[in-house]
Amino acid sequence: MQKVKLVEVGLRDGLQNESRSLPTEVKVTIANLLIDAGVKELEVTSFVHPKWVPQLADAAELANSLPRRPDVCCRALVPNRKGLERALDTNIDEFAVFLSASETHNRKNINKGIRETYPVLEEVVREATAKGKRVRGYVSTVFGCPYEGEVPLSNTAEIVNRLLEMGVYEISLGDTIGVATPRQVKEKLKALTREVPADRLAGHFHDTRGTALVNAYVCLEQGITTLDSAFGGLGGCPYAPGAAGNVATEDLVYMLEGMGVETGIDLEALCEAGWLAEKQLGKKLPSKVLQSVAAKRRKEGSR
Amino acid sequence: MQKVKLVEVGLRDGLQNESRSLPTEVKVTIANLLIDAGVKELEVTSFVHPKWVPQLADAAELANSLPRRPDVCCRALVPNRKGLERALDTNIDEFAVFLSASETHNRKNINKGIRETYPVLEEVVREATAKGKRVRGYVSTVFGCPYEGEVPLSNTAEIVNRLLEMGVYEISLGDTIGVATPRQVKEKLKALTREVPADRLAGHFHDTRGTALVNAYVCLEQGITTLDSAFGGLGGCPYAPGAAGNVATEDLVYMLEGMGVETGIDLEALCEAGWLAEKQLGKKLPSKVLQSVAAKRRKEGSR
Numbered sequence: 001m002q003k004v005k006l007v008e009v010g011l012r013d014g015l016q017n018e019s020r021s022l023p024t025e026v027k028v029t030i031a032n033l034l035i036d037a038g039v040k041e042l043e044v045t046s047f048v049h050p051k052w053v054p055q056l057a058d059a060a061e062l063a064n065s066l067p068r069r070p071d072v073c074c075r076a077l078v079p080n081r082k083g084l085e086r087a088l089d090t091n092i093d094e095f096a097v098f099l100s101a102s103e104t105h106n107r108k109n110i111n112k113g114i115r116e117t118y119p120v121l122e123e124v125v126r127e128a129t130a131k132g133k134r135v136r137g138y139v140s141t142v143f144g145c146p147y148e149g150e151v152p153l154s155n156t157a158e159i160v161n162r163l164l165e166m167g168v169y170e171i172s173l174g175d176t177i178g179v180a181t182p183r184q185v186k187e188k189l190k191a192l193t194r195e196v197p198a199d200r201l202a203g204h205f206h207d208t209r210g211t212a213l214v215n216a217y218v219c220l221e222q223g224i225t226t227l228d229s230a231f232g233g234l235g236g237c238p239y240a241p242g243a244a245g246n247v248a249t250e251d252l253v254y255m256l257e258g259m260g261v262e263t264g265i266d267l268e269a270l271c272e273a274g275w276l277a278e279k280q281l282g283k284k285l286p287s288k289v290l291q292s293v294a295a296k297r298r299k300e301g302s303r
Numbered sequence: 304m305q306k307v308k309l310v311e312v313g314l315r316d317g318l319q320n321e322s323r324s325l326p327t328e329v330k331v332t333i334a335n336l337l338i339d340a341g342v343k344e345l346e347v348t349s350f351v352h353p354k355w356v357p358q359l360a361d362a363a364e365l366a367n368s369l370p371r372r373p374d375v376c377c378r379a380l381v382p383n384r385k386g387l388e389r390a391l392d393t394n395i396d397e398f399a400v401f402l403s404a405s406e407t408h409n410r411k412n413i414n415k416g417i418r419e420t421y422p423v424l425e426e427v428v429r430e431a432t433a434k435g436k437r438v439r440g441y442v443s444t445v446f447g448c449p450y451e452g453e454v455p456l457s458n459t460a461e462i463v464n465r466l467l468e469m470g471v472y473e474i475s476l477g478d479t480i481g482v483a484t485p486r487q488v489k490e491k492l493k494a495l496t497r498e499v500p501a502d503r504l505a506g507h508f509h510d511t512r513g514t515a516l517v518n519a520y521v522c523l524e525q526g527i528t529t530l531d532s533a534f535g536g537l538g539g540c541p542y543a544p545g546a547a548g549n550v551a552t553e554d555l556v557y558m559l560e561g562m563g564v565e566t567g568i569d570l571e572a573l574c575e576a577g578w579l580a581e582k583q584l585g586k587k588l589p590s591k592v593l594q595s596v597a598a599k600r601r602k603e604g605s606r
Contacts, residue, residue, distance in 0.1 A: 181557070182520055210591035213516065254513070255517065258514075288513035
């Protein structure tokens, strides 16, 4: 089994979809717990307008309160040049841009068509690169859209190629609403990796219908070894009712370690981040491993 | 993709682990909802002593209240000849026997060593067969035991061979405490199917660590196309604290249909069984599809 790179997106993709906002100091504590557990790459916030995502309104303050370690990369989502400029004033290590493979979802999400979005992202990538910063890309609704249903793979292929041309170093393919099944993932990735090197792609699966982990597994089988996940299984999609969180980092790590992949993550330490988030959000998080470790600890009387 | 046979075990494996007992008429309604949704094979109860599983104390009454349809098979678990005799007085179509691949788990579960269990099961199979009834077998803790940890595959192989010799027609391999990972499933099944025909085996996965669906997927990849599941993801294991339910039938069906496998099950109709159980048990069930269909219905104002 090849090496697998895990990208922790809970603080951004997870928290932006929670109705309750967490205080900045709690987010900093969570980031520290994640890093202590062995997480090396974290997406920590988003510099979109606070009107749209009030839960991440503290982006700049958070970015400047994070631990700075040479072995850890903290990333922020930026929607446009304005967001990038706010982010460049902070200690954030790198950036991510996003658009949707579905025209309707892209319009609902960022109020622009896909083609009109390219120059906006191009400007971000150019400016970030000029400042010596790397940019990752997200393509959402690759496996299905709440408005358009099935999304042709050609949309994704075109966007991926455009992003690579702009200088984006890695592109995360999102099952934003959690509709993908293993066959679809296998077929789409098989086709896509004929055009694009697998090491430029990542899998980003939501668990709305319970298939996130199996889709991540199929991703690995197709040679795509970078996977996004959220601690606790936090997350969702504000434009897709009932959409669930990202695949849980804990469950993914459990599966990977059981497959002989060294993730470098200490599972019990990782659970501390999820338990803190549960306390702060006032609800149970969906990660099965988080719940089973908690049950074990309760039985041992230590929690 | 080959045909997949689904075995619905929620009314037995699910309910035996719920603290609240459901009234017989509710179980009958659930069985009818499952059958109306297209379920063809159901394990409905267990004729163990009511002292051990009070939730299934109504086994005989339930068995005689179920719809009798030539295209539907209703099965009951029987621990021994006494259980079988109680079951033979009812309308139950066929039976299942069980033992554990781990000596300690077998002793805790049925108060006998593995070898002492064989003659008990032999008697059951002989008598059932004489009455023209088929017997299925369960081997639990195949992928790990709460007491012994890793369980050697040779234990399982020996038990499977013994059960086949007795005349058991199909053997369900249980990840009773939900510890299995895809590599382990792949390796164990690859080894086992060198000795035993794949069409005599079934996969039975619990979701304690979120891996049940991916393990079911790996099972299919290994040519084992009979899968046990529980509506709503009901279930657990009374001897394994924190152990979660079976893989949810809804999530499994969603995955299979998306893979082009015709299950014959109407997913929205199937959800009715889970929602009724949620109401009666006073809690949400873990199936992701159940929750996402409910969210969609709430949004449409129909639930």
